[in-house]
Amino acid sequence: MRHLFMLKLVGTTVLTTLFFVAYFQLLRHPAYPVATMPLTPLDALVAFRPEAIFPYLSLWIYIGIGPGMQRDFRSLASCGSWMVAMCAAGLAIFHFWPTAVPPTAFDASGFFGFQLLQGIDAAGNACPSMHVAAAMFTVVRIERVLRGIGAPRALRAVNLIWFVAIAWSTLATRQHVVLDVAGGAMLGIVFALPSLHWKPRAHRISSNSGPTRKEKPS
Template structure:
């Protein structure tokens, strides 16, 4: 898919955002809600013995930083960008099916191989909202990190859309920086360990590549390189 040279990237992205806007907002909200129903059910009712994830040397290097709760929670804004930029109803449905398949794969891992992070002393220093997060999202459902999986899936799709629309490199860099901030936040807030994040990146990367590779031909030329571009830069 190549942008129309007579149409600036701002115009194309603006058009994409306006198409089926209420459906995109409601659909993304419902998609997140359904995922959390399954997520919290498995978190509170593991089907097998729960395995504790091992720590790595890198985990020892990353201190607990509660301020990173802000980018951690920003995922739930970030995930709305890619579906919000889908060009038509068919693209939106295809995107929703692939992202739903990613979530089902993650839930399957949690059902068949329950994991948790090691319990570690953490002092949030009264940082607002952190105690609530720790109370709701316990240490289970650790590997793969679905936070990272969904973030890289979203990042690859946004990169693909920005590139095809001819968006400037600065905007594309902001997308990658946001993804990296979310990924680091899963470690800095003590919600995941490095092996969780790496596994999540692999899971989300595979689904991002597949979703960009296998799509209806009418959705434009296939550019699976968006996945490789993000990973290769880092």
């Protein structure tokens, strides 16, 4: 994780900041009428749980692990490029199809952290859930690294459980509905899987790469 540490740290911070600038611009100034996402019978199966705010907020730690575990520059560039493309696709959807979650029947602002959460991450930009999309992208990238180094199954299970906890928390905090989660999972998969197979080409400079001179016949 220490390899290319500063590049990973600065790159993740800058890209996250730029994403949120665009995200909040679209949230506060939607270009088109905002559609309310419908509830499904599955939404009723997930109860509101105030403690779900902790796995919800843990995404900001989780998404840093994915780039941090990339072992070389090519893998890091691939991870970053596809993540940027995924975020751009999500923002494009929010621009052309702004959505919001339906209002809840109760006020959750009295629970720890919810007043701040609802003030910052309002009910808009609902579908697809970028929270779930980012978590899905990250779980796939981390799984590839863990499998490649022969990590114990328990560690790989922790990675999967963390993803599931984040996805569940988006419903249990009432920040999203099931359709948002499904959309976010699909968006994450669409970009995560190609990212495993495409990497920038490595340009190698050979010591004999310069032009060769033809010897004049004696």
